[in-house]
Amino acid sequence: MAASEPPRGLPPDDRVDLYLFRFMQNPAEGLSRLQRGLSLQLTAPSTHRAIMGEDVTIPCSFTIDNPPIDQKFLGISWYFQGNEILSVQNANVRSRDPRISYTGRAENGTADLSISDITITYGGIYRCAILYTPKKEEKEIRLDIQAPPQITITETLVVKNRESVLRSVISGFYPVDIDIKWLRDREILANVIMEIPQRDPDGTYSVRSSVTITPTEEDRERIFSCRVQHESLTAPLQEDFRLVYGEIPNVQITSQTFELDVEQSLVCNVSGFYPESITVNWFLNDTLLENAKLQRISSSAVESVYHFIPTEQNWGMELSCVVDHATLTTPHVERLLVQGIDLRAKHKTSVAIVAALLILVLGTVTFYVLYKKERKKSFPKVREITRSPGGLFSLDVDHFYPEAITVSWEVIQPPSSTQPRPIDSTPVMHQNQDGTFNVTSTSESLRGMIWEDEPYAVRASVTHQKLKRLSHKEWKSDDKDNRDFLAQPEVEMIKIPKWFVNQQTQLQCRITHFYPDQLTVNWFKKENGKEDLIYIVDNERYKIPNRKSQLQPDKTFTYTSLLEVTPSLEDRGSEIICRVSHPSLEGLIERTTGPLQVLVKPKAQHPIQLPINDSGDMVASFSLFSFYPEDIKVTWTYGPTQEKKPSQETISENPDGTFTVTSQRTIPGNTKDWPKLCIEIANTLWGLIHISPSSGLTKGERVSGVRWPGIGYHFVQDLPWRPHIGDFTCLLLDGKYEIMCEISGYFPDDLTVSWYKKNEGADDFVPVGNDNKYQTAVSEPQIQPDHTYSCTASLMFTPTLTEDQRSEFICRVQHPSMEEPIERRTDAIKEYTQPSVCIIS
Structure with a gap:
């Protein structure tokens, strides 16, 4: 066993026992270390600051009186909130957190701790502990985590000379203390409200702030600002903006005298408003009427039409048109009482007479038509232009022969213009049983070709050899025709089946087949167990990329709204909602992800x-x-x-x-x-x-x-209890030479040891042992604290000058845990003198 190695089984954290063991193995060196280590000085700040999301290094350094530093007697430990998180011993680093690493250089006296991509949870008390036998020094460092705020202005719409509220969301900041001011041309405003800050899943805070003002005409040219001061900022953060002036809608119901069981069209005219987004609904008493149709007249005018047939049960009820707009604090309600006369009994006789006359007239007309049809067979019958939703027009020409025919289209705006513009069209031909032909010619959509708020005319011209001259059909718009250009959006949420924590996920809300290109898309979050919706703004956690609508061949638009989210475990069971508004819609369209399934990979x-x-x-x-x-x-x-x-x-x-x-x-x-x-x-x-x-x-x-x-x-991994061969120890006693080596760390107790020798000048090693000259032995195995075994193998012989000078020896060990044996060898032994440690090659 080498003198510098501790006994097997010594707990790695028992630093003092380790150093005492080394002291006993080499008292002279240990005494020197003891004397020099008595002066250990540790330097570290009492506080340290870090910005959330960055990599941070907490400094800690130490000095001794008599360098250089001997790392065999040095131990470095870092603690967080009282628990050890990192230790360094003999250049071996052990960290209990993958984000935490050791970036110091022990030989230079630095023990710095590094934390990557730091979050709020890493803020607190750290302790740097240095042990240099037998002196130990510690210092506490408070790590303060800060996160700078972001400002999002959410409401800038006002009405002149009327109290209006400006709103903002300040998000992503830490710690919680924050100062918010609203300014008008650098003048600080009063009437500011700051709600209670809310804790976000990443540990930062968000807060809503608002200010009430009464804007004047002069305020149109002024700069308004929301200014935030926070300890994470070196200078105040400020977001500037101008006011958006809205106009309150004017509402008027147009109707006629009600007649029992007689249908009439009720029109709710809404005009003079800004911005364009508006909601109009009809109610009968408190019941919503679903079949009303909203059509846009211009950017600041709409009308909602409801076809109403009064019954006896409706008599005396109240019809109301309810308008909701961003400039209104509460919806505007225009009311109409259902009252009138019953004309059914008075006109029974008249109705009977009219019905008889109609039957007579229809019979005469039918006879005439059949007669003319037979007489003018194969002449083109040009029908009237029909209008379809989406700005499409069709013209039917029936029972003509021969097949060759031409239908051309033009649009004229205004109708008095002398410069018509051609329109592409598509004909669909069909042959009848009598050999004649029918054709349906359909124009392309007029979306994007005309001004939708101005009158226009559409003309179709038919050319055929049976016609003496061009046959023209014309259609003219009126104030109500612009509704046909609207196309209601179809909304689809592309769902993600599984979300993974800290792995960015992209949600897609796909909106198709809408016209005009006036779409509003907002994202909301509904937390698990809560009813309130949280409006999602673009911040560090949520990204909403700017995208443009795409024009389709049918002249409608397609738009995909993206929301990039980095989920956390707190998102379990929450829902993400995509909300769409459009001028063609009476209300809103919502699509939801449903309760989120959030996963964390092991x-x-x-x-x-x-x-x-x-x-x-x-x-x-x-x-x-x-x-x-x-x-x-x-x-x-x-x-x-x-x-x-x-x-x-x-x-x-x-x-x-x-x-x-x-x-x-x-x-x-x-x-x-x-x-x-x-x-x-x-x-x-x-x-x-x-x-x-x-x-x-x-x-x-x-x-x-x-x-x-x-x-x-x-x-595949190595077994931890394979045998290890230690250093050789060579002894000369009473003329006998003994080579010993310690074999340790093996299990089970099934070990085979063989010795080999190579003489000077020889090429191969030959086995030796248990003969007249060489004797081998293996000591009784000893059980170590970790339940593995250790033993000492020895080779003893009486050296001779001629045979053993400059010889090399091998100790070879075989064990069931290894497919191949392991071995260690000495260099050539030049002299057989006093006890020594053999040189290992």
Whole structure:
């Protein structure tokens, strides 16, 4: 055993015992270290500041009176909130957190601690502890985490000479103390309200602030600002903006005298408003009327039409048009009382006479039409232009022959213009049983071709050889026709089946087939168990990229709104909602993700551990940590048969809501096949981990370097209890020369030791031992605290000058845990003198 190595089984954290052991092994060096180590000075700040999301280094340094620093007598430990998080001993670094690392240089007296991508949870008291035998110094450092705020102005709409509220959201800041001011041309405003700050999942805070003002005409040219002061900022943060002036809508109902059981169109005219987004609904008493149709007249005028047939039950009820707009604090209500006359009895005789006359007229007309049809067979019959939603127009031409025919289209705006513009069209031909043809010609959509708030005319011209001249059909718009250009959006939320913590996820809200390109999309979050919706703004956690609508061949638009989210475990059960508004809609369209399923992939805490217990059995142990949900199952197999073996699992919940599982499999130490089993385990050690699909692991994924093929993972690792050959010790006593080496750390107690010699000038080693000259021995094995064995192997002989001068010796060890033996050798021994340590080659 080398003099500098401690006894087997010494706990790694028992630094004092380690140094005392070294002191006893070499008193002279230990005394020198003791004298020089009495003066140890530690330098570290009392506080240190870090910005959330950055990499931070906490400084700590030390000096001694008599450098250089001997790392054999040096121990460095870092503690957080009283728990050890990192230790350094003999240049070996052990960290209990993957974000925490040692970036100091012990030989230069630096013991700095580094934390990557720091979060709020890492703020608190750290302790740097330096042990330099036998002196120990410690210092506490308070790490303050700060996060700078972001300002989002959410409401700038005002009405002149009327109280209006400006609103903002300040998000992503830490600590909680913050100062918010509102300014008008650098003048600080009064009537500011700041709500109670709310804690976000990442530990930062968000707060809403508002200010009430009465804007004047002069305020149109003034700059308004929201200014924030926070300890994370070197200078105040300020967001400037101008007011958006809105106009309150004027509402008027147009109707006629009500007649019992006679339909009439009720029109609610809403005009003079800004911005364009507005909601108009009809109510009968307190019941919403679903069939009303809203059409836009211009950017500042709409009308809602409801076709109403009064009944006896409706008599005396109240019709109301309810308008909701951003400039209104409460919806505007315009009312109309249902009252009128019943004309049914008065007109019964008149109705009968009119019906008889109609029958007579229809009969005459039918006879005439049939007559003309037969006479003018094969002449094109040009129908009237029909209008379809979306700005499409169609024209039918029936029963013509021959087939050749031309239908051309033009649009004229205004109708008095002398410069018509051609419109592309598509004809669809059909042959009748009598050999004649029909054609339907459909124009392309007029969306984007005309001014939708001005009158226009559409003209179709038909050319055919049976016609003496061009046949024209014309259609003219009126004030109500612009509604046909509107196209209601279709909204689809592209759902993500599984969300993974700290892995950015992109939500897509796809809106198609809408016109005009006046779309508003907002994102909201509904937390688990709560009814209130949280308006999502672009910040560090949520990103809403700017995108443009895409024009489609049918002249409608398509738009995909993106929301990039980095989920946390607190998002479990929450919903993300996409809300869409458009001029073609009477209300809003919402799509939701439904309750979110948030997952955390397991991480391997350490390789499989293979300690030996007091009974001489091997206990294989493996841990996975920080996974969610809890559902997980571990099954062990090993050897060529891959037979499943029983195991024990312990699952515990972590403070952050994730789980840790530790699985153990005991292999009896007294099995008859232990030598064979050792080699099987050493070369093919299996851990088959069955997990529920909700854990998110898929085929071929790696978790902390362990591959997961299908439902399990497989890897090869060295056994921790393979034998180790220590340094040689050579003794000369009474003419006998003895070479000894310590063999340690092996299990089970099944060891074979062989000795070999190579003389000077020879090419090969030859076995020696247990003859007239050489004697070998292996001491009785000793059980160590970790339940492995150690022993001492020796070779004794009487050296001769002619045979043994400059000879080399090998100690070769074979054990069931190894397929190949291990060995150590001496250099050529030149002299056989006093006791010494042999040189190892």
